[in-house]
Amino acid sequence: MKGPLDGIKVFDLTRVLAGPHCTQLLGDLGAEVIKVERPGSGDDTRGFAPPYQSNDKGEETSESAYYTGANRNKRSITINLSTAEGQALARKLMADCDILVENFKTGTLERYGLGYEQLKSEFPRLIYCSVTGFGQTGPYAARPGYDGLIQAMGGVMSLTGVPDGEPMKVAVPICDLMAGMYATVGILAAVRHQAETGEGQFIDIGMLDTHIGWLANQGMNYLATGENPDRIGNMHPNILPYQVMPTSDGYIVLSVGNDPTFQRFCKLAECEHLLEDERFQTNAARVSNRDHVTSVLNEITNKKPSAWWLEELEKEKIGCGPINNLDQVFDDPHVKAREMVVEMEHPAMGTKPMKLIANPIKLSKTPPTYRKAPPMLGQHTDDILKEAGLSDDEIAKLKDDGTV
Numbered sequence: 001m002k003g004p005l006d007g008i009k010v011f012d013l014t015r016v017l018a019g020p021h022c023t024q025l026l027g028d029l030g031a032e033v034i035k036v037e038r039p040g041s042g043d044d045t046r047g048f049a050p051p052y053q054s055n056d057k058g059e060e061t062s063e064s065a066y067y068t069g070a071n072r073n074k075r076s077i078t079i080n081l082s083t084a085e086g087q088a089l090a091r092k093l094m095a096d097c098d099i100l101v102e103n104f105k106t107g108t109l110e111r112y113g114l115g116y117e118q119l120k121s122e123f124p125r126l127i128y129c130s131v132t133g134f135g136q137t138g139p140y141a142a143r144p145g146y147d148g149l150i151q152a153m154g155g156v157m158s159l160t161g162v163p164d165g166e167p168m169k170v171a172v173p174i175c176d177l178m179a180g181m182y183a184t185v186g187i188l189a190a191v192r193h194q195a196e197t198g199e200g201q202f203i204d205i206g207m208l209d210t211h212i213g214w215l216a217n218q219g220m221n222y223l224a225t226g227e228n229p230d231r232i233g234n235m236h237p238n239i240l241p242y243q244v245m246p247t248s249d250g251y252i253v254l255s256v257g258n259d260p261t262f263q264r265f266c267k268l269a270e271c272e273h274l275l276e277d278e279r280f281q282t283n284a285a286r287v288s289n290r291d292h293v294t295s296v297l298n299e300i301t302n303k304k305p306s307a308w309w310l311e312e313l314e315k316e317k318i319g320c321g322p323i324n325n326l327d328q329v330f331d332d333p334h335v336k337a338r339e340m341v342v343e344m345e346h347p348a349m350g351t352k353p354m355k356l357i358a359n360p361i362k363l364s365k366t367p368p369t370y371r372k373a374p375p376m377l378g379q380h381t382d383d384i385l386k387e388a389g390l391s392d393d394e395i396a397k398l399k400d401d402g403t404v
Contacts, residue, residue, distance in 0.1 A: 003030020
C-alpha cells in the first residue's frame with residue numbers, strides 16, 4: 001500500500017529524538033528516509049540504555065529501546081561528514097532527495113559546506129528543515145538544546161508539580177516530541193508548496209519556540225492576566241473538578257467539563273445539597289474556591305471504591321478513568337483494538353518480533369505503513385551507495401579511508 005508521501009525522499013541528518021521523531025513520522029507516511037550516522041558510533045541514542053531489545057533467546061541485542069522507538073522506516077548509512085570526502089558523498093546522495101532534516105547545533109553544517117545557503121542554489125527544490133534548541137536567530141541561537149533544559153526555560157516546569165514541591169518536568173521528553181511534530185507539520189506544508197511551484201525552502205524549528213507554542217491555556221492565562229499561574233498538582237487551572245480524586249481503595253481521574261455534568265455528578269454522589277452553596281453552583285465559583293471545593297469532594301469520593309465510581313460515572317456519561325501503569329495501558333482492550341503496538345521483524349531479534357509503539361494517525365485511504373524495522377548501524381550503506389552509482393571498488397575505498 002502506498003502512503004501519502006510515497007515517492008518523497010528524505011536525507012536524514014538527525015539524531016537523538018526531536019529530528020528522528022520527525023523523520024520517522026515522514027517514513028510512516030510513505031517517505032523513503034536515508035538516515036546518516038557517524039561511523040563506529042551512530043546516533044547517540046544507540047547508547048541510551050539499558051534497556052536494550054532482547055532477542056528470541058532472551059539475550060540483549062545492541063539495539064536500545066530508545067533508539068528503536070524513533071527510527072523505523074529508515075535505512076542507515078554511515079558517513080563521516082567532517083571530511084571533504086564525506087561532504088562530497090553527502091551532496092551526491094542528496095541530489096535526488098526532496099527533503100533534508102537536521103538537528104545539529106546552529107552553524108555546524110555550515111562548517112561542513114552543508115548549510116542551507118550553501119546548498120539552495122545547487123538544489124533549488126530542496127526543503128531544508130533545521131531543528132535546534134533555540135532557532136537560527138536570537139541571543140540564544142548558538143546554545144545547545146536539551147529537553148529538560150527547554151522544559152525549564154519554557155515554563156512548563158514552573159506549572160508542573162504540587163504547590164509545595166520542587167518544579168517538575170514532564171515524565172516523557174515532550175519538548176523533543178513536539179518539536180519533531182511541529183517540524184513534520186512545517187515539512188508537509190513545504191511539500192505542498194514544492195509540488196505546486198517546484199521551489200524548496202528553509203524551515204527553522206526552535207525547541208523553545210515550539211514549547212511556548214503548546215503552553216496553550218496556561219500561556220493564555222498568563223497573557224490575559226499578567227500573573228504567573230501557580231503549580232496546582234493534578235488539578236486543572238480552569239475547570240473543577242477535573243483532577244485526581246481519592247477513593248476508598250485508590251485513585252481515579254474525574255473530568256467534569258461543565259455545570260450540567262457537575263449537577264449529574266452531585267445526583268449520583270447523593271450530594272445535591274452542595275448545589276445550594278454558591279461556591280459549588282458554577283465552574284467559575286468552584287475554581288475560585290478551589291481548596292474548599294476540593295476538600296469537600298475528596299471526602300465524598302473517598303467513601304466508595306474506584307471500581308464503583310468508574311462504573312457509575314460511566315453510566316452517567318461523566319468523564320472518568322483509571323490511573324493506569326504501562327502494563328495496564330498496553331493490556332487495555334481499547335488500546336489493543338486501536339492497534340497501538342506494531343510488531344516487526346528485525347535481524348538482531350531472531351524469530352522474536354520487535355514490539356514498537358504504532359503511529360496513532362488513522363487515515364482511511366493512505367494509512368501509515370510499517371515497511372522497515374529500525375536499522376542497525378550502517379545496515380544499508382552498501383545498498384545506498386550502489387543505488388547512487390558507486391562501484392564495489394569505490395565503496396571499498398570509502399570504507400578503507402574511513403569516509404563510510
